[in-house]
Each structure stands twice: as structure tokens, then as C-alpha cells.
Amino acid sequence: MEKKITKNVGPVEQAVSMALGAYMAYRAIRNLRYRSVPALVAGGYLMVRGGLGYCPVSRWLGKKDLGSPAINLRAVMTVNKPREEVYGYWRNLTNLPSFMAHLKEVVEIDERRSHWVIETPGIGGRIEWDAEVVKDEPNRLIGWQSVNGAAIKNAGKVEFDDAPRQGTEIRIVFSYHPPAGGLGTGVAKLFMPVFRGIIEDEIFNFKRVIEAGEIPTTKGQPAGKRTGKFKLI
Amino acid sequence: MKALCWNGVRDLNVERVDDPKLLNPKDAIVKVTMSSVCGSDLHLINGFIPSMQAGDILGHEFIGEVAEIGRGVQQLAVGDRVVVVSVIG
Numbered sequence: 003m004e005k006k007i008t009k010n011v012g013p014v015e016q017a018v019s020m021a022l023g024a025y026m027a028y029r030a031i032r033n034l035r036y037r038s039v040p041a042l043v044a045g046g047y048l049m050v051r052g053g054l055g056y057c058p059v060s061r062w063l064g065k066k067d068l069g070s071p072a073i074n075l076r077a078v079m080t081v082n083k084p085r086e087e088v089y090g091y092w093r094n095l096t097n098l099p100s101f102m103a104h105l106k107e108v109v110e111i112d113e114r115r116s117h118w119v120i121e122t123p124g125i126g127g128r129i130e131w132d133a134e135v136v137k138d139e140p141n142r143l144i145g146w147q148s149v150n151g152a153a154i155k156n157a158g159k160v161e162f163d164d165a166p167r168q169g170t171e172i173r174i175v176f177s178y179h180p181p182a183g184g185l186g187t188g189v190a191k192l193f194m195p196v197f198r199g200i201i202e203d204e205i206f207n208f209k210r211v212i213e214a215g216e217i218p219t220t221k222g223q224p225a226g227k228r229t230g231k232f233k234l235i
Numbered sequence: 236m237k238a239l240c241w242n243g244v245r246d247l248n249v250e251r252v253d254d255p256k257l258l259n260p261k262d263a264i265v266k267v268t269m270s271s272v273c274g275s276d277l278h279l280i281n282g283f284i285p286s287m288q289a290g291d292i293l294g295h296e297f298i299g300e301v302a303e304i305g306r307g308v309q310q311l312a313v314g315d316r317v318v319v320v321s322v323i324g
Contacts (some may be wrong), residue, residue: 214261216259216261224252224292225240225252225290225292226238226240226248226252226290226291226292227240227250227290228288229290230289231242231288
């Protein structure tokens, strides 16, 4: 049975892999000792990777093809509110900034379209785009995606189900496509854990906002001596 | 009040701090009668939680007695014995 290999190594990377692999293998063979075996194996691997344009390690790391892979954030949670109310809150996408702090604002343009603004922390820049609701099944599902021309192509989906005894179970997916393939993807992957942590925390704020009407905090309450030590964020 | 303060990685002290205040109408102040140690306290103590800073007060699984309630609190009265949900704060 023939199995087609999907390339996941770009042409430049292929050439670099080939050259580096050949060099490593050459060096390893020239002074072949017990110690140079790993270098020989690594060189061989790089050559195969360069030759085929396919790398199982890259694949394992999440790069399945040459297109820029989306960054997907998923969250599942149960909130103690009826399905209609939870759906209604999400259907009005302008409510999203109430629990997702990285969203500066979402303005409704019409029934289906909305304008989104995020502020990038640190650099003080703004990123804006228009999004459109592409799927809307009342009390079941809402799906939206950015319209053409968005700097960060993105999409999202929320599904609503009755939780076993009371309340609503919601499944949320946010997908972001980093601006440029290749390097952009690499940089995005690097910041992924931080980014993922921030967004996931924000998504879970939804439960606080819908149930308590606000995000509970201990801000303003007493604490021990703030020596400023160990403060990371 | 007395509080168990985190002053750094594995550096804890029982210290005297200001009493808590009702800042939000939905706040309630609970006088702790008993507290337990949770597995996640170990992550806090050992410095694996980046949002921690020196001076933070530890302890999030406890029972106690309601000492004061805000204007917006309807389901509790002063003197009630309560178990506190650990996810707040």
C-alpha cells in the first residue's frame, strides 16, 4: 500500500538540514570514535529530513504541514445558569471584554458583524479586525470568524449543553493563526505557554462573571509585608 | 488578625496584619475556626505559581463563623457557621 508523505519542512530548511547533516556526518566519520556515534546518527537524521522534506520530530511538535498551524485554545466548564441565559450572553459578542481582559472592546456593527480591538501588553499597540458570526443555532452553538484582511486570522466557537443536574456545560475553542508562517509560527509557539495561560484564565473568568456578576478579588485586603521579592507578574 | 504569610520560597511566618474590611457589598468576613493544608499549598509554598508575591496570605480551605456581612449579602447572617469555597481569592 502506498502512503503519501506530507511535507512539513520548507525548501530552505530542507537545504540547511541537508548541508548541516552532511557536515556533521562527515566530521563524525573522519574521526570515528565511540563518542562520535551520536553525531553520526544526528547527521544522518538531518540528511534524511532534508532529503524527504518530512520530519517526524517537527510533526510531533505540532507542525503537520507547510501551512501555518493554528493555535487552538480550548476550555470546558460548567456554569450554574440556564442554557438560554448563557447563550444569550455569548450571542452578544460585545459582552466578551467583560471577562476577557486582553480584549479592549467588541462593538456590534450589525446582527452578524462586529469590530474587535485588542491591546498588546508591553508594546502598547492595538490590533483590530472585523468578525462575523458564521454559525448560530439558538441555545446550542455560536461560531464566528474574522473576515478577510484581519492581521491575526482567528475564529471561535462555543457550544452549549445542559449540565447533568443543573446549569450549562460550555465548550469553547479559540483559534489564532499567527501572522506569518515559518518564523512567525516559531515565535508564536515560543510564547504559546504564556499566551495560553493568560487566555485560559480569562476564559474561566466567564464563570465568575455570569454567576457572580463580577470577578471576585482580594484586591485591597490586608497582606503581609510587601517586600517586592518574588514578584513575577 | 494573625495570618500565615508567604515571604518567599519555603519562607513562611505567622504575622500580625490589618483586619480585613468589607470592600464589596457582596463581601463577608469569616472568623476562621479551623483550617487545613491543601496539596496545592505546596505549589504556592515552593514558588511554582508566578502570580504569588511576598506578603501573600496563605490558607484557602477553612471553616469558620461569619463575623460581618456586606449590604448585598442575602443568604448569610452574622454568626452562621460556614465552609468556604476555596476558589475565591
